[in-house]
Amino acid sequence: MRPHRTYSNIPTYLVVGPFAILLAFPFYWMLWTALKTELDLYNVDSVPFGLSKGSPTIDNITFLFTDTEYTRWLVNTAVVGVAVVVITLLVAVPAGYALARLSGNWGQTLGVGIFLVYLVPPTLLFLPLSRVIAELGLQDRLGSLVLVYPGFTIPFSTWLLMGFFKTIPRELEDAAQVDGASRLRTLISVIFPISLPGILTVVIFSFSLVVNEFIYAVSFITASSSKTVSTGIYTELIRGDVFFWGALMAATLIPSIPLALLYNLFLDRFIQGFTGGAFR
């Protein structure tokens, strides 16, 4: 795209600016709250934007890490996330490749079919699954989440990967095969290395699907020490009418900001996979 002259950008800023403020304001507000002392939080004079009575402070964050199980929930989330991402990649990378390259028309249809499974929401499945989890004795165990989450990460990732693999020029594979490499070998030493950015994109987005999941986590797990951030903060840090607002806001910001940075970093790849995917 041609670089615009400065004045032609003014309408862009006039539209994008307000949207950005509207969408980001809650996070700004969370940050402000996280930095305030209890006294300052309820000080009407400085309610929205002032800082006084000992603010800014890091006490809320210290409280979070020393007096609550927050660290535990972060670790749990990471453990489940990593395990699910590994399972997802092992299954979805070969499938995505095969659907994009090795199969004809039925591959396209099957690809769309697998993707549509992603639209079957946990809302329809959590009741029978919570019983199955209980029968398997997996209640209150992280294993229950590792078992169930691939049900939505695999369809999503397979479909996105299919999009990425389609954007790789066929000539590369042909060249490798002319050189005598087997199909499997071509896959491992030619295709995977150049698809790495696409695979990383899938890693990030499926990891964040895991962090986001709420309904399974809340139905399968009631023991505090096995909770993930999504459920732990709400169910454990809010006790009756006592709200530790500062700590709560810090707890929500800590996982959100890094995720948003990663999203922004990989957004163009995501778009590339999306447009190359089942809808093309």
Next chain:
Amino acid sequence: MGVAAHVEPRIRRRRSLLEQRRFLAPALIAPAVLLVLLLVGGPLILSVYLSFTNATGGSLSGDFVGFDNFTSEWGDRNFQTALRNTIFFTVAVNVLVVVGAAVLSHFLVREFRGRWFLRFLILLPWAAPVALSTIGFLWIFDSLFSVINWVLVHASLVDQFNPPQWLGDRENAMAAIISVHAWRLLPFATVIMIAGLASIPTEVNDAAKVDGATGLKKLWYVTLPLQLPIALIAVLFGIVFTATDMAVVYILTRGGPFNSTQVLPMWAFATGVQSGDLGAGAAVALYLLPVLALVTVLMLYFAKRVEVS
């Protein structure tokens, strides 16, 4: 390329089974299909089975009761509110989201200074885990220290001594839930629409320029028609995400005050998990199925359309 070039003569080299497409492809795809059938297909069938029984929390089986769960839920006041709200929320949220995303995406595809940072701010609601950002809104809608009320009071728009209770009365609570959903879905819809804009071939733009179509004319006759199919895909995603989400309502209102913001997923949870009436809960959740089926059919239809264009 990094392949070791073993240019061995290919005489009599027996191709293993894996070399053949018709074996390799199914072998690579099978694990994905099997896992998906096991983790989604199985529970879905189980869910349908449960909805026809009187199974309770303790077990996975019960006596066959036919359509009793469906009919008794249909006559239930809370269920009716939940159904109405689910439809209302879904429509309201998606209208807001699609209009916002259509506008925003047109500007966000451009190159401009500070784009990276502004895009980061815009992506925040989508990247943040929904249950966490909703807790942020719990504080924003607080009954005493709501920042929204602070602004409104200082702009003299509301009475200082009787400010709106955002989560405390029916209309406000509904507005609050709709705004949180729309806030959260807008970035995602924008990204999908950017993907749609990015996939419009440059030849189309060039051709439009040659024909003298610029500005609004181009937007109306060229860009919007091409963007329409993918915009509809954004809407279909949006419908599924709003109609089936429980986290926002669970955290903000738990369906209250007095069940006025009840939605189907929350009611299914309350019935099936909290009250332990598995069969009825499954029936409530399955009432979402026709909507999802319709969305699926439309999705397939538009996927084909996009493919052709």
